[in-house]
Amino acid sequence: MRTEGRAKRLPRAVRERQIMDAAVDVFSRLGFHAASMDEISEVAGISKPMLYAYLGSKEELFATCIRREATRMMEAIATGVEPDQEPDVQLWSGLRAFFGFVGENRTSWMVLHRQASTQGGPFAVELTDMRSRAVSLVAALLTQSTKAPATKLEAESLAAALVGAGESLAEWWLDHPEEPAGVVAARLMNLVWMGFGDLVDGNVWHPPSRR
Amino acid sequence: MRTEGRAKRLPRAVRERQIMDAAVDVFSRLGFHAASMDEISEVAGISKPMLYAYLGSKEELFATCIRREATRMMEAIATGVEPDQEPDVQLWSGLRAFFGFVGENRTSWMVLHRQASTQGGPFAVELTDMRSRAVSLVAALLTQSTKAPATKLEAESLAAALVGAGESLAEWWLDHPEEPAGVVAARLMNLVWMGFGDLVDGNVWHPPSRR
DNA sequence: CCTGATACCTACTCGTGAGTAAGACTACTG
DNA sequence: CAGTAGTCTTACTCACGAGTAGGTATCAGG
Structure with a gap:
């Protein structure tokens, strides 16, 4: 689905919510280990470094x-x-x-x-x-x-x-x-x-x- | 602990039991994804190819x-x-x-x-x-x-x-x-x-x- | 003491996924 | 129209683990 090039610019608080929602979704479907940060970032509609910038490591996020x-x-x-x-x-x-x-x-x-x-x-x-x-x-x-x-x-x-x-x-x-x-x-x-x-x-x- | 060089030669049935015991132990401690075939083979006291020869893939073993x-x-x-x-x-x-x-x-x-x-x-x-x-x-x-x-x-x-x-x-x-x-x-x-x-x-x- | 056959090993390939470096785009502020 | 702070990206590095290739030791029977 990687259709979009660049994501719409949004304030940090909103992005963080989106990321959390995506993370809960992916973690619940795949489990902690099988879930990948790449997939979470894709579901959230942003790129991986944003995850790390906002929510820290995979463990912290979980x-x-x-x-x-x-x-x-x-x-x-x-x-x-x-x-x-x-x-x-x-x-x-x-x-x-x-x-x-x-x-x-x-x-x-x-x-x-x-x-x-x-x-x-x-x-x-x-x-x-x-x-x-x-x-x-x-x-x-x-x-x-x-x-x-x-x-x-x-x-x-x-x-x-x-x-x-x-x-x-x-x-x-x-x-x-x-x-x-x-x-x-x-x-x-x-x-x-x-x-x-x-x-x-x-x-x-x-x-x-x-x- | 890798002290032993080569394992004592044992009939297949006995080894399979040992491997199963080791697998249950490791899977229970680490979970399916976090458990590695390397660790299971080490706990069982044999080398990895034996696992695959006897019990097939990781999923089959589990x-x-x-x-x-x-x-x-x-x-x-x-x-x-x-x-x-x-x-x-x-x-x-x-x-x-x-x-x-x-x-x-x-x-x-x-x-x-x-x-x-x-x-x-x-x-x-x-x-x-x-x-x-x-x-x-x-x-x-x-x-x-x-x-x-x-x-x-x-x-x-x-x-x-x-x-x-x-x-x-x-x-x-x-x-x-x-x-x-x-x-x-x-x-x-x-x-x-x-x-x-x-x-x-x-x-x-x-x-x-x-x- | 040769000849399979079975148990067993070291030493790789190769994909996948966590985490990062380095920079580009946007928008506000003076 | 700078400058600077915050958002966002592509394109890597690097480790770890599943699975395999190819070879060595040991035993059982002739």
Whole structure:
């Protein structure tokens, strides 16, 4: 497609955004190692030295992508959750927000989770950081429940399990895009709140207001 | 370490095993792209042309690794699960077997799950295949329960969610190796069988016989 | 002790991709 | 219409890794 000769002159801030978008796209499709700076620059519509001038090395660029997308996601969840509600309602709104974000930002989720979790070193750190923020959120929700699990450590583990289940269900969802976000969220909600023991007896959890 | 000049002469079958072990090790540590055939040959204690003579190209080698490890794991689970028992006991034994395998084969699990799931194309196929076998197993377990979830599709989804939770909890476990396998398994068992709704009320699930 | 055959090696080719040098175009500012 | 700051390019260097050519050591049977 290399049809254009010289790119339109644009202010740095705008170019940086374009480059970041292109980088997220390419990293999510090919993975960190298989992605090349040449391809990213081509997708971004500029030449390679611009990449290095603005965003530094390949590793720096990737880390920057991860941080940006992680922040976007945590903000989406934070604004979606409804505090001062019953624990189950809080959990429900959080799950809705999470799956809503993933559904509308599949590429972001890929580069954020699928790629970052497999590249060791500095990248995993960013991910771990975001995950632990999410875990603390859920753990707080659990300990706040009246008859909470005995130890604080126990709550943390359960929260980690739930967050892990969410991550992994989102991962699974990538391969089954036909399901709507609400359905996936409700499924996980039922699983973790009611448990199979209740579900096989026909006891299901319902959101407070049917839409 | 290149101290040895020429390797001890060994029959082909033995060398192939050594090479496979080395490949799983290196792939799990570095990932598919970052792993080099040079390093694999060095770890295996032979020279590069032997790799190509015995196991073909890098892609073939990787695919062979995945297939071997997936088979090993499914066999471990199949022999661990106790059929003709109550659903919860069956699930419990399956979880024990699964986490037992992962705990004793961390590198296998890494190359199998973490690496294969991120390299597109032929590799993901092997993984998907193994996962769907696991899902069918759990789905059968659920539909066999007396008052099972309404539709067959519903059971499949829940099974997928559970398998996903297991995968992801195992993933999480890689970063928290201090926890014993039984504890991790029990935690997931409680989460998915009782649900948070019961757990916050103090209702927990107990294995049939305390050891 | 010759003769395959099989295990094994050193030493290359060759493509690809990260990162850079050196300069050209545009636009504002005096 | 300089001069200078910021945008953007072509055209390299250089390292690393996949895959191979061509040869050497060791064993098994005659």
